[in-house]
Amino acid sequence: MIKLSISSAALLSLLPLATAQSGAWGQCGGIGWTGPTTCIAGYTCTYNNDWYSQCLPNGSSTTATSSSSAPLPTGTSTVGLAVAAKAAGKKYFGSATDNPELTDSSYTALLSNTKEFNQLTPGNSMKWDATEGTRGTFTFTKADEIVSLAQTNGQLIRGHTCVWHSQLPGWVTAGNFDASTLTSIIQTHTTNVVGHFKGKIWDVVNEPFNEDGTWRTSVFYNTLGSSFVSIALQAARAADPAAKLYVNDYNIDGTGAKSTAMVNLVKSLKASGAPIDGVGIQAHLIVGQVPSTIQANIAQFTALGVEVAITELDIRMTLPVTTALLEQQKKDYQTVIAACKAVSGCIGVTIWDYTDKYSWVPSVFQGQGAALPWDDRLVKKPAYDGIVAGFA
Numbered sequence: 001m002i003k004l005s006i007s008s009a010a011l012l013s014l015l016p017l018a019t020a021q022s023g024a025w026g027q028c029g030g031i032g033w034t035g036p037t038t039c040i041a042g043y044t045c046t047y048n049n050d051w052y053s054q055c056l057p058n059g060s061s062t063t064a065t066s067s068s069s070a071p072l073p074t075g076t077s078t079v080g081l082a083v084a085a086k087a088a089g090k091k092y093f094g095s096a097t098d099n100p101e102l103t104d105s106s107y108t109a110l111l112s113n114t115k116e117f118n119q120l121t122p123g124n125s126m127k128w129d130a131t132e133g134t135r136g137t138f139t140f141t142k143a144d145e146i147v148s149l150a151q152t153n154g155q156l157i158r159g160h161t162c163v164w165h166s167q168l169p170g171w172v173t174a175g176n177f178d179a180s181t182l183t184s185i186i187q188t189h190t191t192n193v194v195g196h197f198k199g200k201i202w203d204v205v206n207e208p209f210n211e212d213g214t215w216r217t218s219v220f221y222n223t224l225g226s227s228f229v230s231i232a233l234q235a236a237r238a239a240d241p242a243a244k245l246y247v248n249d250y251n252i253d254g255t256g257a258k259s260t261a262m263v264n265l266v267k268s269l270k271a272s273g274a275p276i277d278g279v280g281i282q283a284h285l286i287v288g289q290v291p292s293t294i295q296a297n298i299a300q301f302t303a304l305g306v307e308v309a310i311t312e313l314d315i316r317m318t319l320p321v322t323t324a325l326l327e328q329q330k331k332d333y334q335t336v337i338a339a340c341k342a343v344s345g346c347i348g349v350t351i352w353d354y355t356d357k358y359s360w361v362p363s364v365f366q367g368q369g370a371a372l373p374w375d376d377r378l379v380k381k382p383a384y385d386g387i388v389a390g391f392a
């Protein structure tokens with residue numbers, strides 16, 4: 001048996017290379033296609049629609065995002081999202097990622113393609129529970145894995161995040177610390193984390209506000225009032241003067257009470273001399289519901305003398321995926337990207353992972369998903385073309 005397969009492989013290798021094979025994700029068929037119709041090892045030429053067949057990893061499902069047998073539209077642009085972002089004068093287009101996904105070689109290959117992504121954000125491995133689960137003991141193994149992947153690829157890193165009410169170990173939340181002890185706990189944490197990963201952009205403080213613009217109650221706010229923000233920013237600046245320091249939140253995508261609270265925070269930080277370089281607009285959005293004020297909103301932040309980044313973009317829909325929803329999602333991505341493009345102080349965009357395969361959405365919003373520009377087979381969706389059009 002073994003002998004047979006070795007000799008057939010040897011025989012195959014002697015065949016002329018006239019029939020070149022398509023590479024990973026390459027086109028391998030469709031009306032008018034004159035290129036190769038077979039794929040490199042590990043990939044299968046998979047029918048997508050009459051005009052397009054693509055080399056997908058062996059075993060990929062062809063119907064994963066479709067509830068009907070009618071083929072859904074796909075993205076067709078080949079520009080590269082980071083290429084498009086840079087052509088529009090932005091620093092980066094990036095993706096969040098997480099350690100468990102990095103064992104998926106098809107996923108990692110596309111994540112490492114700097115034409116698509118020249119920036120990565122670790123989705124979980126820099127958070128407090130991952131880096132200082134025990135007081136004073138710092139663990140950077142997982143975060144280092146992502147940072148070194150980015151470094152190997154030549155990609156920027158957004159550090160995420162130093163001070164957040166969530167994914168916070170019990171020793172912090174339940175420690176009953178007085179104000180001066182908690183201040184030093186924040187300083188030690190921020191100093192060690194920002195100091196370990198020098199030269200990054202940082203979401204130093206994450207999600208400080210409630211929807212109505214009041215301060216969110218957390219161990220930090222309850223013990224220190226709003227001063228916890230400047231305590232963290234100052235520690236970050238001292239640990240790495242070259243780092244860019246942001247405050248990041250969701251539902252501050254359009255103008256409104258929560259966005260106004262962020263404006264007021266930036267004003268007061270600047271007035272007091274606290275180091276603040278940017279506002280992170282997460283942009284976890286819903287198809288058909290992108291705020292019409294998104295560009296004006298970005299501009300109101302940059303007018304304060306800070307930069308803006310869209311830090312966690314995804315645009316979810318109620319499943320099942322339909323052609324109409326995909327087309328609306330494409331428009332919505334274009335709207336968000338065009339708003340960032342239009343404001344020069346909006347420096348870059350990060351999507352909260354790039355494929356529906358690893359999106360956080362379905363596990364949190366029941367019946368919703370398909371929020372990202374690549375589907376769960378890593379096939380481009382119309383949203384991809386929307387992003388390219390937004391940067392154009």
Ligand code: 9MR
Binds near residue numbers: 098250282
């Ligand atoms: O993507 C992250 C997911 O894997 C975690 O389970 C979740 C836990 O809170 O956090 C997700 O990332 C969040 C980010 O850190 C802050 N903004 C909202 C993101 C989605 O929940």
